[in-house]
Amino acid sequence: MATVSRVVNNNPNVKPQTRKKVYEAIERLGYRPNAVARGLASKKTTTVGVVIPDISNSIFAEVARGIEDIANMYHYNIILCNADKKKEKEIRVINTLLEKQVDGLVFMGGVVTEDHIQAFRTASVPIVLCATTDENGSIPSVDIDHEGAAFDAVNTLIRHGHRDIAMISGTLQDPANGFARFQGYKKALEGAGIEYKEDLVRIGNYRYESGVEAMKYFLGLKKRPTAIFAATDEMAIGAIHCIQDAGLKVPDDFSVISVDNIRMASMVRPQLTTVAQPMYDIGAVAMRLLTKLMKKENVENSQVVLPHETILRLSVSQVNE
């Protein structure tokens, strides 16, 4: 019994011959170790929980791949739980995961509220935020500088001579993808001495359709903007199609730029100019950080901000006077 345990756990204190015999018996009997019993006895499950806000969002899917590759590398299993963008469900899966005795948790995307912090606080295992942060930075996290990314996006518009720049924003309640990107927009305008006009901002929900809607509104303006900054690629693509469906052209009639660089960004015509966030790396770095935390290694910086990069493609052009 104990010897079998040793063999299964690669404990060196087993005579090679015995080890071989055990393996044979395992094979013959079709023995499969019971991870539940093992977890109970050893108080470790070698699995980490990952809560993903929306499985059908390709950004999170890519982040998840990064998480997973690193997890596998360190021999952790991961159990992914979808939370459907619902706060209530997020809290629920966090608790479920904790009950399942995961050795660590990564919380992806999503707004981190006081209730989340509360749930995290009761956990006895390390937690890292991934592609999101909490406002007061008390929890280890890996993300990009959303405001900076937005700032850069709007600035490339400005450098192309645009001054009438509209924004399709996400909800301002969302500190990262929403509010921070909006702040970046405002600061870029301010930096260029361009007046901020409220009717050049529409709030969308990050998805394609809301990009279409917002653009319809801008097309209806008496004084149309010459460029559109969308908080996400999906909304930007919606805007592009709305423009095209109206018989106008990108970038001739409107330049459009956004933030994310999802796969689809290079699968539209014209290909989308956008500020890329390193999705895979965000996941990978977050998981790496978590492994350190789980091993109680001390980490110097637990609030990591990964660099973004502007990808020039074909949806932005010099403004034509």
Added chain:
Amino acid sequence: MATVSRVVNNNPNVKPQTRKKVYEAIERLGYRPNAVARGLASKKTTTVGVVIPDISNSIFAEVARGIEDIANMYHYNIILCNADKKKEKEIRVINTLLEKQVDGLVFMGGVVTEDHIQAFRTASVPIVLCATTDENGSIPSVDIDHEGAAFDAVNTLIRHGHRDIAMISGTLQDPANGFARFQGYKKALEGAGIEYKEDLVRIGNYRYESGVEAMKYFLGLKKRPTAIFAATDEMAIGAIHCIQDAGLKVPDDFSVISVDNIRMASMVRPQLTTVAQPMYDIGAVAMRLLTKLMKKENVENSQVVLPHETILRLSVSQVNE
């Protein structure tokens, strides 16, 4: 101790007053039940494992949503494991999931080989295949009729007067998305008395880029086809962009049709005509089937085939002579 167990498990045999007291204590102590210990004692984990071949494929993501909604409805947790389209990894996660004592397993997408069947055979819990089937139909499954879907797609091309119809296929090793769809193509041609020509078929890998490549090849043909049938929407979209980048038009110069109906199909211009598979429903029905199996209810039909439907959009037109 036992009483606490009763209240936590909603056993009715507890005086309401005692129940209340227990809840208070739970609250006060911040007690969180240990699902691992519970699983060991009760021999049930109320979780089902889901292996997803490729988390960044939106089809599987949508199927997963169907699985999840139904799982939640029946109070099962699900643990999603990505397998990266690698057979070896698929087998590994199946075993991991089984070691974790899941109460059931859904295996999504992917080719079901003899090795898979072998792994399934050692399981003592029910398994259902989802968006795939095994060749001899010995395992419960939920899928569409891939051959029929492809047949319908090619037929709508034929009804629009096309006779020079090329196909961008998946690998013929894949029985469902590959071989079956290819068979549907051939049968449709046959049914219309059109000769099958080998150089009108290219093998892709289901992804956008391979659609582009295949289309480049067709554009280079001395006698070009007038219509393209792609085995997946992604490849179809690649083909469309390849056509457009060559200065030609869809559907004026080429009609294109495919199978899947991913979200992106209506997010391209022209919007893609395609044969829709009910992704969410495939997941939902599979999970429902699994719940029945787990409860040992008897099911009449464990090989369910869901209907597909042709969605006419703008990428197919009458052939111009």
Added chain:
DNA sequence: CTGTTAGCGCCTTCAT
């Protein structure tokens, strides 16, 4: 309705 008693299958000392 509530408390007592065995395990669930494994890991981990402690002897041998």
Added chain:
DNA sequence: ATGAAGGCGCTAACAG
């Protein structure tokens, strides 16, 4: 290098 024994936290009979 191996075996014996206790216990991980909970559920499931069984008494009372």
